Amino acid sequence: MRDVAVVGFTQSPSMRREPDRNEVEILIPVIQALREQTGLSGEDFDFVCSGSSDYLAGSSFAFVAGLDAVGAWPPVCESHVEMDGAWALYEAWVKIQMGYADVALVYGFGKPSMGDLPLTMALQLDPYSVMPLWPDSISIAGLQARLCLESGVVRHEEMAAAAVRDRANAKDNPNAQVSGDFTVEGILAEPYLVNPLRKSDCAPISDGASAIVLAAGDRVNELCDRPAWIRGIEHICEPMDLGVRDLGRSRSTEIAAEKAGVGAGKVDIAELSAPFTHQEILIEKALGLSDASPTTTINPSGGALAGNPMMAVGLSRIGECATRIMDGRVDRAVAHATSGPCLQQNLVCVLEGN
Template sequence: MREVAVVSTAHSAVAATTETPIETLIPVIDAALVAAGLERRQVDFWCHGSCDYLVGQPFSFVSAVDALGAWPPIVESHVEMDGAWALYEAWLKIQTGEADTAVIFGNGKSSVANMFRVMALQLDPYVEAPLGPDQIALAGLQARVALDAGVITERDMAEVAARSRRDAVGNPAALVSGEVSVDDLLAGDKVRDPLRHHDIPVMGDGVTAVVIAADDAARSLTARPAWIRAIDHRIDAQRIGGRDLIGVPSAVAAAARCGLGAGRIDVAEIHAPFTHEELLVTRALGLDAGATRINPSGGALVSNVLMAAGLARIARAAESILDGSADRVLGHATQGPCLQQNLVCVMEGACWVPCVVPSSVSARPTTRVAGQTCPSPVWCGRLPIGRLRMRA
């Protein structure tokens, strides 16, 4: 396997914009490239996640290529999914050896329609979608199953909302933030019983862009890449009445395949537009909320940019590696009704491979000795190299 890492990220989110998707994309993609010190012509692969249903135009995603610049010819792809799945495709592309660098971006314009209704069109088209439920109705059904089973409480849900809004203070991509007491939240009406306002995401228009790179390319682009150690996605049956809504089996399976239980997770960014979803995913992934910081960005609850919010979770988790504040992190993304599909991405700051630091990176060790702890925590984290896999 090639070592692949997130080397830079960029975001935008506003409640509503009159910009076209292309106009929104360009500055965010530019920002991610500038942060990586990469020029467009140096990008081997572009991968885009979006949903034509949001725009209301078949093949609308093709126009996003205008934001990339398609001459000289570029290699690009698109998934009709959140950008997190585009990142998975780009990671695979790099594994094939056909690319060393990739830009992944997810974007959505949620303000142009009632997206809670639009997204419910993912339901079975013959026995569910024709009834016209929205995502909030479906989320309420899942929340109540968990509440009835005693797995979560309404107070747990309100605590998720209060913590998310508090953590979102200072995050320019957050659309709601601030201090609010759990008791005050619980005093609010159940606008869509069992859900209160604070259980329902604030929708946004925006973009997340991520640059990933392989091996020495990653090392040359940033001091402390967020190495993708494991990435996997799984899917449950489509119909919500025929699957385990509490256990979220596809999240459990993805976590197991990523070896999530093998070590501490410092930061977990969970893609949970609704409060109960964070609680169910945290449980399914086996995370200990005492040892792991959950959604320090505020999460999708405070800024639900459709088709970007999942990629944003991977980006936010990676940022805590890039800035040196965490060593092992998790980004999670979900798609489909009621947590049907789940993607888990585990990233670490520690180098696995003894490496030669590029001469362009000054004041850092030029070689490291197997068996010794890396002398520079900025460069590769804290694991002794001798325990780790040697370069083939």
């Protein structure tokens, strides 16, 4: 296996609605800032991979426009995943492992404010028996939350505490969309948005983008004094049918965490991409961080509950972990990304310093 590291990361602020810029215009300054950070130009990238969704733009092959942010010249070896940018990073990591690249540019971007995101997300459900009912993503998550509450897996107070923690952490994050001092009592007093979920239990809808540079071999130390080495990465997918899964746990995260080696050492921080508070608790448990690692800081950036740029939020979790390793604040971190309804598919990435 080749040693691969994150050597650069940039992101845009998470915004509820970008009134003046399209997806490409959001992405261009992110790519430009990453080039300035790493000193790389277009010809230095052996491979480029992006993550986005044509459903958000409402047109087929909309992702191709994202290449305008990379540049039309020189020609690049390029690929795309119809998923969060975290899965684009996984593809780039595989490409580097196979020896086809030494330096890769990875980015994710989305502008969900152009449509009704909760309803758009219904299109990922079973197309024959579930999607025709048009259940929105918040209602689907509400069903899972109700199951977790009634089975004793989570409590309302724990869910509120997760929101309080994340949004307090986000006060130090200039890119966060939602931050501030909240209280458990105040959140529990909120009316239900979709019973049993309150507004504070749900991640905001965010426009935004993020980008990462991966490198291997001699290029790593040329580009970064303290790289964030990817020591383990895995993603696992569960069945689409909600009725054949145990929605009170995230089995795919458990398997991915084991294969990625989360338990092999002390975890300083964990960045979780769970878009609902009860799901964040499930992910903490699946990663073994809820009780066994009381010293682990969860979502120092605020996580998805502070800013949720669709198709970039998972990649940003990896970037937030990498940034704290590269600047010396932490030595070992775990990043998580999710896709699909009720935590259907999950990716876990373990990063370490030198």
